[in-house]
Amino acid sequence: MRLGRNKGYNQVDADDTNDLGNPISNEEEDSNLISSSTAEDVFNNELDNAGVEDDLNFSDNELPIEPPSYDVEANENGTYSTPAGMEQMEMDDPLFSDDEQASVPITEKIGSFFVCVNDRVVIPVRRNVVDPLAQGLNVLSVQLDFYLNKVGNPLILRRFFYIILMSIIAWIIMSSGFLPNKRATHSRGLFADYDILIDYARKSFDLSKLERDLEYISSMPHMSGTKGDSAVRHYLEESFNNNGLKIVKELEYRVYATYPGNSILSFTNPKSNDGKKGIELHEDNFNPMAYNASLNNMDIIYGFKGREIDLQQLKENNMLENEFVLLLKYDTLPSEQMLLAQKYKAKGVIFITDKFDGDDGNAVQVRSVCIPQIVPGDPVTPGWFGNTIEPISPKESKGLPQIPSIPLSYNQGKQLLDALSMEGVSFEDDMFSGIRNDVKVDMTVDNAVRESHSITDIIGKIEGKEQTDKAIIIAATRSGVYNGAKYPSFGSAILLSLLQLFQEMKYKYDWKPLRNIYFISYGGSEFNYAGATELIEERLSMLKDEVYTLLDVSELGIWDQDRKINIESHPVLHKFFASNENNMGFEVNVEHVHHYGDWLPFLANGIPVSIFSSPKVRDREFPIDTKFDTFDKISESLKGTDNGVLATDLLIYLFKMSLELVDTPLLPFHVDDYITILDKAFRDFDTKTGNKLNFNSVTKGLLLWKRIGIEWSNWRKAWEQLVLDHEEGIEPSLISVHRWTWNKKLSNIGRRQCIASGLPGRPFYKNVLFSPPLWSKGETGSDSWLFPGLEDALNLNDWNGAQSHLDDIGKIIEYSATVFIEETNDVGF
Numbered sequence: 001m002r003l004g005r006n007k008g009y010n011q012v013d014a015d016d017t018n019d020l021g022n023p024i025s026n027e028e029e030d031s032n033l034i035s036s037s038t039a040e041d042v043f044n045n046e047l048d049n050a051g052v053e054d055d056l057n058f059s060d061n062e063l064p065i066e067p068p069s070y071d072v073e074a075n076e077n078g079t080y081s082t083p084a085g086m087e088q089m090e091m092d093d094p095l096f097s098d099d100e101q102a103s104v105p106i107t108e109k110i111g112s113f114f115v116c117v118n119d120r121v122v123i124p125v126r127r128n129v130v131d132p133l134a135q136g137l138n139v140l141s142v143q144l145d146f147y148l149n150k151v152g153n154p155l156i157l158r159r160f161f162y163i164i165l166m167s168i169i170a171w172i173i174m175s176s177g178f179l180p181n182k183r184a185t186h187s188r189g190l191f192a193d194y195d196i197l198i199d200y201a202r203k204s205f206d207l208s209k210l211e212r213d214l215e216y217i218s219s220m221p222h223m224s225g226t227k228g229d230s231a232v233r234h235y236l237e238e239s240f241n242n243n244g245l246k247i248v249k250e251l252e253y254r255v256y257a258t259y260p261g262n263s264i265l266s267f268t269n270p271k272s273n274d275g276k277k278g279i280e281l282h283e284d285n286f287n288p289m290a291y292n293a294s295l296n297n298m299d300i301i302y303g304f305k306g307r308e309i310d311l312q313q314l315k316e317n318n319m320l321e322n323e324f325v326l327l328l329k330y331d332t333l334p335s336e337q338m339l340l341a342q343k344y345k346a347k348g349v350i351f352i353t354d355k356f357d358g359d360d361g362n363a364v365q366v367r368s369v370c371i372p373q374i375v376p377g378d379p380v381t382p383g384w385f386g387n388t389i390e391p392i393s394p395k396e397s398k399g400l401p402q403i404p405s406i407p408l409s410y411n412q413g414k415q416l417l418d419a420l421s422m423e424g425v426s427f428e429d430d431m432f433s434g435i436r437n438d439v440k441v442d443m444t445v446d447n448a449v450r451e452s453h454s455i456t457d458i459i460g461k462i463e464g465k466e467q468t469d470k471a472i473i474i475a476a477t478r479s480g481v482y483n484g485a486k487y488p489s490f491g492s493a494i495l496l497s498l499l500q501l502f503q504e505m506k507y508k509y510d511w512k513p514l515r516n517i518y519f520i521s522y523g524g525s526e527f528n529y530a531g532a533t534e535l536i537e538e539r540l541s542m543l544k545d546e547v548y549t550l551l552d553v554s555e556l557g558i559w560d561q562d563r564k565i566n567i568e569s570h571p572v573l574h575k576f577f578a579s580n581e582n583n584m585g586f587e588v589n590v591e592h593v594h595h596y597g598d599w600l601p602f603l604a605n606g607i608p609v610s611i612f613s614s615p616k617v618r619d620r621e622f623p624i625d626t627k628f629d630t631f632d633k634i635s636e637s638l639k640g641t642d643n644g645v646l647a648t649d650l651l652i653y654l655f656k657m658s659l660e661l662v663d664t665p666l667l668p669f670h671v672d673d674y675i676t677i678l679d680k681a682f683r684d685f686d687t688k689t690g691n692k693l694n695f696n697s698v699t700k701g702l703l704l705w706k707r708i709g710i711e712w713s714n715w716r717k718a719w720e721q722l723v724l725d726h727e728e729g730i731e732p733s734l735i736s737v738h739r740w741t742w743n744k745k746l747s748n749i750g751r752r753q754c755i756a757s758g759l760p761g762r763p764f765y766k767n768v769l770f771s772p773p774l775w776s777k778g779e780t781g782s783d784s785w786l787f788p789g790l791e792d793a794l795n796l797n798d799w800n801g802a803q804s805h806l807d808d809i810g811k812i813i814e815y816s817a818t819v820f821i822e823e824t825n826d827v828g829f
Contacts, residue, residue, distance in 0.1 A: 194659060200508060201501045201655050205648055209500070211638050213239070213493040218485035218631045222478070224455045224524045224531070225257055229479055232492075233456055236478065236521050239496050240460040243503045245519075247461040253534040254386065255378040256394065257453040257527050260286040263406055264444040265350075267300065269419050270437055279412050284364040284627060286407070286447065287334075287351070288481065288526040289379070293404040294444040295348050299324040299436050302420055304427040305331040307778055311344045313425050319433055323347050325441055327416055329354060329429075330407075332619075332780055333596075335371045338401040339775075348443055349405040352413030356622030361411040363626040366481045369405050370528035373772050374398045375764045376600050377533025380451065383764050385537035394451070399528055404445035416441075455479075455524035457531045462502055464515040464662070467740055470747055471516035471546045472662045474498060477554040477598050478521040479531075485631045487617050487624045488525070491554035494651065495519060498553070501655050513662045516546070522598045532598040536605060547607055548747035549573065549661060552599050553654060555613035558646045559637065564615055565653075568593040568782075570608035570770065571677040572749060575670040577610070582656070584649040591782035593770060600772075604765045606750035612654065665723075665731070665739060666716055669746045672709035675702055678769075681786050689794065693803055697810025704817035715742065745823050752816035755808060759789045760801065768809055 148154040148161075216235055222228035233250070240248045260283040268276045301319050304310045306328040314320050325348040326341050334351070341349050353365045375382040379399035380391040394400055408416075420434030427433070458478075464471070476491040483489065499519050505511040524530030536543060549570075556565075565586045567577045570593070578590045593599070595618065599609040623629040637643050660668060679702055682695055719739065723731045731739070754766040765771040765788065773791040776784060787809070793802035 194656070194663075197505055197509070197511065197659060198652060198656050200505070202648065202652050204504050204508075205497070205501065205651055207644055207647060210493050210497050210647060210651070211635075213496050214485065214489055214638075215631050215635075217492050218483045218489035218629075221480075221482050222484075223259070223481050224479040224527060225450070225453045226259075229456075229523065232478065233458060233521075233523070236492065236496070237458050240458065240499065240519065243460075243499050244506070245460040245462065245499075245503075247459075247463075249459045251457040251459060251535060251538075253378075253455050253457070253524070253531065253538075254452040255455055255524055255527055255530040255534065256289075256380045256397075256400075257450045257455070257524075257530075258289055259448040259450070261292075261447040262444075263446060265406060265408075265441070267416060267419060267439050267441045269439055271421075276442075277415070279408070279415060281406070281412075284366065284407075284409075285412075286366055286481070287405045288366070288368040289370040289400060289528060290405045290445055290447055291401050291403055292445050292447055292449065293348070294446075295325060295404065296442050297440050298347055298443070300327050300350070300416060300420070300434070300439045300441045301325070301424075301436075302327045302417065302427075302431060302433045304429065304431070305329050306337040306340055306349070307331065308340060308775070309778070310427065311340055314433060315344060317425050317433075319424060319436065320344055320346075322436055324436075325350060325443060327352065327413070330365060330367065333776060334367050334369050335373060335401075336776060338369050338403070338405065339371060339373075342401065342403055346403060348403050348445075350413070350416070350441075350443070351405065351407040352417075353407060353409050353626075354622075355410040359410070359622055359628075361414075362409050363622065363628055364407050364409045364412075365620070365622075365625045366407060367620075367625055368526050368528070369401050371399050371401065372528055372596055372600055373774055374762060376529045376604075377537065377764075378530050379528055383537070385534060391451075394449075404443065406443065406445060455527065455531050455534075457523055457535055458521040460499065460519040462506075462513065462517040462519075464517075465512040466514040467743060468516060469546060470548055470743065471518055472658070473518045473520055473547055473550040473602075474658060475518075475520040475522060475532075475550060475552050475554075475598065477525045479523050479525050481526060481625070482627045483630045484624075485629050485634050486557055486559060487620070487629070488554050489631075490557060490617075492521060494553045494556055494654070495521065497651050498654055498658065501651070502658075513659075514665065515662050517658075517662055518547075525598055529596075529598050529600055533601040536601040540605060543602075544605060544607065544751050547602075548667065550599055550602050550607060550609045551654075551658060551661070552597060552609065552611045554597065555611065555617045556650065556654075557614040557617040558643050558650060559614070559634070560616060561642060561646070562615075563587060563646065563649075564589065565650075566591065566613045566615060566618060567610060568595070568613070569610040570750060572608060572669045572671065572674040572746075573610060574677065575673040576660075576668040577657070580657070584653040584656075586649070586653060592785060594772075594780065594782055594785045596772065604767055604771055606752070606754040606767045608750050666719065667743045667746045669749070670709075671705065671712050671746070671749075674749075675705045675709050678702060678705075681783065684783070685787060685790065689802075692799060693806055695806065695810075697807050698813060699810075701810055701813030701815075701817055704814060704821070708817060708820055712742070712746075745820055748823070749816065749820070752819055753812055755812055760792065760805065762792075768805075768812065 144158075144161075145154045148157045151157060217232050220228040220231065222232045237248060237250065263281050263285055264278075265281055265285075266276050266278040268274075299322050301314060301324050303314055303326045306326060311320070311326075324346060326346045327350050328337055328341075329352050331337055337351075338349060351365075351367075353363055355361050356363070370379065375398060377383075377399070379397040380394060381387070381389065382392070382397065382399055395402065416439065417431065419439045420432065421438050422432050423438075424433035424435045474495065476495040477488040478492050480488050502513075502517065520535075522529075522531040522535075524534075525532075563586050565588050567588060567590050569577060569590060574590050577588065580588070593603055593609060593611065595611075597611065599611055603609050617624065623633065638647075682698055682702075686693065686695060715738075719735065723735065750767070753769055755768050756766060757763060759765045759768060759771065762774065768789055769787065770785055771788045772785055773788040773795075775792075775795050777795070789805040789809075790802050793799075793805055
């Protein structure tokens with residue numbers, strides 16, 4: 001049975017006008033509830049059928065003593081159920097029908113929802129939580145005012161109480177470590193805490209990854225422009241991308257290149273009847289950038305290392321009269337050997353590879369014979385980028401030799417040495433030059449020439465967070481004629497490991513350097529450093545504006561346990577590298593730049609460079625530059641504990657130096673030390689030349705720089721005391737602006753001391769203070785690249801030219817100091 005919403009009993013109000021002792025009659029109640037007798041009958045029948053006991057006796061005039069029984073009865077087990085024959089009551093008349101519910105607007109439904117939330121959540125929370133809390137706070141405020149009024153003015157005392165309370169809360173939170181602090185965020189105020197970063201770098205460095213990278217990079221020959229180089233290049237680029245660098249680019253350049261071809265060498269001894277003997281040559285007998293030519297029936301003269309003193313001695317003994325080919329041992333600079341051979345009218349050069357420990361005499365050192373001391377880069381576009389100017393002929397290029405050359409192994413060269421007589425000039429190695437007509441040689445060099453061949457540089461960038469217009473470069477040579485496990489492949493593996501360490505700092509601590517970092521892998525190094533030079537020629541203005549130092553890691557190694565690192569650097573950074581407190585147990589030797597590499601075009605344009613090298617790698621000791629420099633030869637040494645520790649220490653040291661250069665708030669340039677070094681160098685040069693030159697113009701400029709050095713040192717100390725000591729790394733905005741200005745001015749020191757016209761006769765080299773001289777004269781010491789223009793003039797005995805060039809140096813030193821003092825913005829020269 002279903003009862004409608006309005007079809008039940010009417011309740012009797014307590015104050016009803018009818019007397020409870022005189023109940024309402026059944027007829028009156030029925031007339032109020034049901035208007036027809038038919039409905040009454042149906043109602044009564046349904047009640048009877050349901051078996052409901054009529055406790056309300058409508059015939060009696062008395063109210064029942066017990067309440068009526070309901071539609072449920074208790075079972076024996078205490079549960080309740082609906083009596084048999086009874087239907088449960090259901091609501092049959094909802095507020096809205098289904099059609100009406102479907103037509104209710106969504107806005108009303110949303111309104112109903114918020115009303116429900118307000119009734120069930122907001123109002124109870126306000127009544128049970130907020131209002132009592134407000135009352136409690138009000139009581140507390142009244143009590144606080146009551147007691148404070150006994151001491152003084154409550155309004156003033158409230159403020160003091162608030163400050164003390166907030167200070168206590170802040171101290172508790174900061175002490176608890178819930179807020180970022182230097183231990184949790186690697187920072188000290190606004191700047192990084194290097195000890196934390198370096199400690200994490202040591203823990204996270206993956207030596208096995210370094211080994212895997214080295215194994216792949218050195219698994220194949222990868223001369224620039226070959227399939228091997230393409231594979232290695234893609235591996236490096238993929239590593240750059242996998243480490244999360246946002247900016248990774250391949251820069252392709254077209255340059256002059258040479259590759260192994262068909263070379264022929266034979267000789268005869270006119271004094272014997274042995275006839276012509278051929279020396280079997282193969283692809284190893286190849287000098288990159290060698291001149292192609294064919295020579296017949298030439299005298300062969302042994303000239304030891306082909307130095308000026310060696311060739312002059314031969315000339316004085318009339319050994320260089322006829323057409324001849326020089327037989328030489330490799331010296332430090334094959335390019336200078338070629339220049340001297342041309343100067344003394346040789347028609348060709350044959351190089352002999354020394355026999356090294358562990359060598360059976362069949363190794364051939366393959367070394368480039370291009371001439372970077374005149375102009376590095378693409379020799380047919382010297383000093384300009386690409387095809388902006390019509391390329392010149394290779395025969396007109398001063399960056400290429402104009403006589404042929406072939407390298408031989410020790411065993412191959414010994415055949416020629418044994419054929420020479422024990423006559424002529426005796427040299428330091430107890431060998432004789434031989435005499436004219438001793439041995440005649442036929443020589444053909446026919447290398448494969450590509451006058452416009454593709455080489456590629458790979459560049460990745462980590463963006464800084466503060467001075468994003470300034471950057472450092474971390475670079476390594478990639479290309480080599482052979483596998484090059486020790487050089488250059490190990491340098492490329494080092495580059496990848498450094499990149500990974502920097503990115504791990506970013507992911508671990510959300511760290512970003514204050515300034516940008518570029519990672520560059522150069523191609524074309526065997527082609528006169530073409531990759532680095534073309535990059536400079538294409539982007540010179542941008543690089544000079546942005547880059548304040550370059551770090552080259554190509555020549556590092558872990559192949560001996562003497563733990564020595566040579567750092568050749570601009571004098572403004574000498575003190576930074578020499579006075580570093582923690583060198584990881586390495587013996588660090590800091591010098592001026594004085595040898596060739598991919599850093600050369602940067603140095604030539606005044607960008608400070610720093611070259612990290614291990615002595616044996618820098619000197620190209622065996623098996624470097626030979627086909628025996630493979631991963632198999634060094635894999636066992638990599639697994640040794642000592643080399644593993646050495647590799648880890650080396651990586652952490654490089655990471656530490658790079659981190660401080662790019663993330664130190666103030667550039668670590670020491671102007672006072674720089675001027676002291678320059679002053680000493682000029683004094684030594686004056687003494688060497690017998691006080692024949694006037695240094696007054698130089699002295700005037702150095703005095704200005706000395707004043708700048710004092711001012712910079714004082715400002716640096718004041719900044720460290722204010723920001724680091726007193727403010728715990730929190731730097732006021734005005735001080736930040738001054739710091740940025742100092743950094744910009746310091747980064748321009750090198751470029752300001754360049755002369756746009758370059759060195760006399762060598763316009764590519766605009767850095768008149770630190771560049772290679774045309775002739776080394778066997779001097780390979782730290783000071784051999786100081787004041788190259790003066791050295792060139794004195795080699796020609798041109799004292800007037802030397803004085804004129806010295807005056808130009810004095811003017812540029814004074815000019816750079818004047819601009820430094822007046823400069824407030826980063827502008828070009």
